[in-house]
Amino acid sequence: MNTLKGFNMTKEMRVFAFDFNGPAHLSAGTWRHPKDRGGEYKSLGYWVEYAKLLEAACFDGIFFADNDGYHETYKGSVNDSLKDAAQIPANDPSYLIPAMAAVTKNLSFGVTSSTAYDAPYKLARKFSTLDHLTDGRVGWNVVTSYTNSAARNIAGLEAAEAHDDRYARAEEFITVAMKLWETSWDEDAVLRDASTSTYVDPSRVHNIEHQGEHFSVPGIHLCEPSPQRTPVIFQAGGSPRGVALAAKTAEAVFLNAMTKEALKKQVDGLKAKALEFGRNPENIATLQMITVISAATDEEAQAKYEEYLKLVSYDGAMARYSSWAGVDLSAFDPDVPLKDIDTNAGQTMLNFFLKMDPSKDWTTRDIAEYIGIGGTSPVIVGGPETCADELISWMEQTGASGFNLANAIKFQDIKDFAEFVVPELQRRGAMRTSFAGSTLRETLFGEGNARLPLDHPGAALNQQTTAQAS
Numbered sequence: 001m002n003t004l005k006g007f008n009m010t011k012e013m014r015v016f017a018f019d020f021n022g023p024a025h026l027s028a029g030t031w032r033h034p035k036d037r038g039g040e041y042k043s044l045g046y047w048v049e050y051a052k053l054l055e056a057a058c059f060d061g062i063f064f065a066d067n068d069g070y071h072e073t074y075k076g077s078v079n080d081s082l083k084d085a086a087q088i089p090a091n092d093p094s095y096l097i098p099a100m101a102a103v104t105k106n107l108s109f110g111v112t113s114s115t116a117y118d119a120p121y122k123l124a125r126k127f128s129t130l131d132h133l134t135d136g137r138v139g140w141n142v143v144t145s146y147t148n149s150a151a152r153n154i155a156g157l158e159a160a161e162a163h164d165d166r167y168a169r170a171e172e173f174i175t176v177a178m179k180l181w182e183t184s185w186d187e188d189a190v191l192r193d194a195s196t197s198t199y200v201d202p203s204r205v206h207n208i209e210h211q212g213e214h215f216s217v218p219g220i221h222l223c224e225p226s227p228q229r230t231p232v233i234f235q236a237g238g239s240p241r242g243v244a245l246a247a248k249t250a251e252a253v254f255l256n257a258m259t260k261e262a263l264k265k266q267v268d269g270l271k272a273k274a275l276e277f278g279r280n281p282e283n284i285a286t287l288q289m290i291t292v293i294s295a296a297t298d299e300e301a302q303a304k305y306e307e308y309l310k311l312v313s314y315d316g317a318m319a320r321y322s323s324w325a326g327v328d329l330s331a332f333d334p335d336v337p338l339k340d341i342d343t344n345a346g347q348t349m350l351n352f353f354l355k356m357d358p359s360k361d362w363t364t365r366d367i368a369e370y371i372g373i374g375g376t377s378p379v380i381v382g383g384p385e386t387c388a389d390e391l392i393s394w395m396e397q398t399g400a401s402g403f404n405l406a407n408a409i410k411f412q413d414i415k416d417f418a419e420f421v422v423p424e425l426q427r428r429g430a431m432r433t434s435f436a437g438s439t440l441r442e443t444l445f446g447e448g449n450a451r452l453p454l455d456h457p458g459a460a461l462n463q464q465t466t467a468q469a470s
C-alpha cells in the first residue's frame with residue numbers, strides 16, 4: 001500500500017482512452033484547434049502511433065464508440081452535424097484493431113457494435129476473428145442503436161424500434177452470440193492431426209440449436225475457440241432496462257455521471273442489481289467517462305481550457321445533444337433558463353440536468369458550453385497533482401473501477417495526460433506501471449481470468465453443454 005499525500009491507495013485505476021473513428025467525437029468545434037489531429041483519422045499511421053503512445057503510458061485499452069446512424073434531430077436536419085463533424089464522417093472502427101494490435105502487446109480494444117440490425121451469427125464471427133488476431137485483447141460494447149437514421153437507412157423502418165423492444169432483442173442477441181462462443185466448439189476440437197487426416201474432430205463441434213423470438217440459429221459457430229472465447233462484454237445503457245441488461249451480462253459498464261454523488265448511486269445500483277442476478281459485483285468493472293485537460297501547472301492547464309472553450313460550437317453541441325436526448329433544442333432561446341420553458345421537451349432537459357446539478361439555472365447555452373468539451377462527461381482541469389487528486393477522489397468516493405477518458409483536442413489531450421498525469425498516478429500507486437495478464441479480461445480482473453467467470457450466464461451455458469456431453 002502506498003501512503004503518499006494522505007492517500008491510502010489499495011486500488012489501481014483502470015484507464016481507457018475513449019475515441020471514435022472519425023474527425024470528432026463528443027466535443028463540439030474544438031477540431032479547429034491547430035493541435036487537433038482528428039483529420040488524420042483515415043490514416044493507419046495515425047492510429048498505430050496512437051496505440052504505441054497508449055501502451056507506453058500503461059493505458060488498459062482504447063475504447064471505440066460507434067454509430068450506425070447520424071444525428072439529425074437538431075433543426076430536423078443533419079446539416080449542423082456535417083458542419084461540425086458531429087460523429088460524421090464515421091469510419092468503421094473494427095478495421096483499425098488488427099493494425100493497432102500488431103504494434104502492441106498489452107493494450108486492449110473495446111469495439112462498439114449494435115444489436116439492432118446485425119445478425120448474432122455474423123457478429124460472433126467478427127469478434128472471434130478479432131479475439132484471435134489480438135491474442136484475446138478485445139471487448140464488445142453492446143449498443144442498441146438509438147438513431148432514426150440508422151433505422152431508416154439500414155432496415156427501411158421509419159424510426160428506431162421502441163426502447164424496451166430494442167433491449168429485448170439485445171438480450172436474445174447476446175445469448176445467441178454466447179452460445180456460439182462458449183458452447184459450439186469444445187476446447188480440444190481442433191486436432192490438426194495429419195496421421196488421421198483430421199483437422200477438426202466433428203464429434204467435438206456442436207449445433208447450438210437456438211430457437212427464439214428474434215433469432216433462429218440452428219448450426220455451429222464458424223470459428224474455433226479464441227483466447228477469451230466470449231469477448232469482454234461492455235455496456236453503457238442508463239435506463240432501468242439498460243442497467244438490468246448490464247447487471248445480467250456486462251463485465252464492464254461505462255457510466256456517465258456529472259457528480260460523484262450521482263456516480264456513487266449508479267455504481268451502487270448496478271452492483272445491487274448484479275447481486276439479484278446471482279453475480280459477484282466484483283466481476284463488473286465500472287468506468288466513468290471523464291475529460292482531463294492537463295499541463296505542467298494548474299495555471300497552464302486553466303489557460304488551455306479557456307482557449308478550448310472559445311472554440312466550442314453552439315450548433316455543433318446542440319446537434320449532438322439534441323440527438324442524444326431525442327429532443328430538438330433549436331426552438332429554445334439559448335439564454336432562457338429551461339425551468340421557464342413550459343414544454344414537455346423543456347421539462348425533460350431540465351430534469352436531466354437538474355438531477356445532476358440542482359444548484360444551477362440551466363439554459364441551452366450552459367448545456368452547450370458543458371458538453372462542448374468532452375460531451376456530457378465532467379471535466380478536470382489542472383497540473384499533475386490536481387488531476388491525480390481529483391481522479392483518485394472520484395474513485396474513492398464512488399467505488400468506480402476507473403475511467404474512460406474523452407478528449408477535446410484529438411491526440412493532444414491524451415498525450416498531455418500521458419505526459420503530465422500518468423507519472424503522478426503511478427508515483428502514488430494509483431495506476432499500473434506494467435501489465436499483469438495478456439488478455440483484456442485479465443487486464444480488468446487479474447491474471448488467470450482469460451475466460452468468463454463461473455457466475456456469468458455465458459459460463460453457465462458452457463457448463464450445461466459440458467454436462468450434456470459427458
Ligand SMILES: Cc1cc2nc3c(=O)[nH]c(=O)nc-3n(C[C@H](O)[C@H](O)[C@H](O)COP(=O)(O)O)c2cc1C
Nearest residue numbers: 065066112143144145236237238239242254256289
Ligand atoms: C459512456 C457512453 C458511451 C456510449 N457509447 C455509445 C456508442 O458508441 N454508440 C451508441 O450507439 N450508443 C452509445 N451510448 C448510448 C448507450 O449505449 C445507450 O444506447 C443509451 O445510453 C440509451 O440507453 P438507455 O436508455 O438504457 O440509457 C453510450 C452511452 C454512454 C453513457
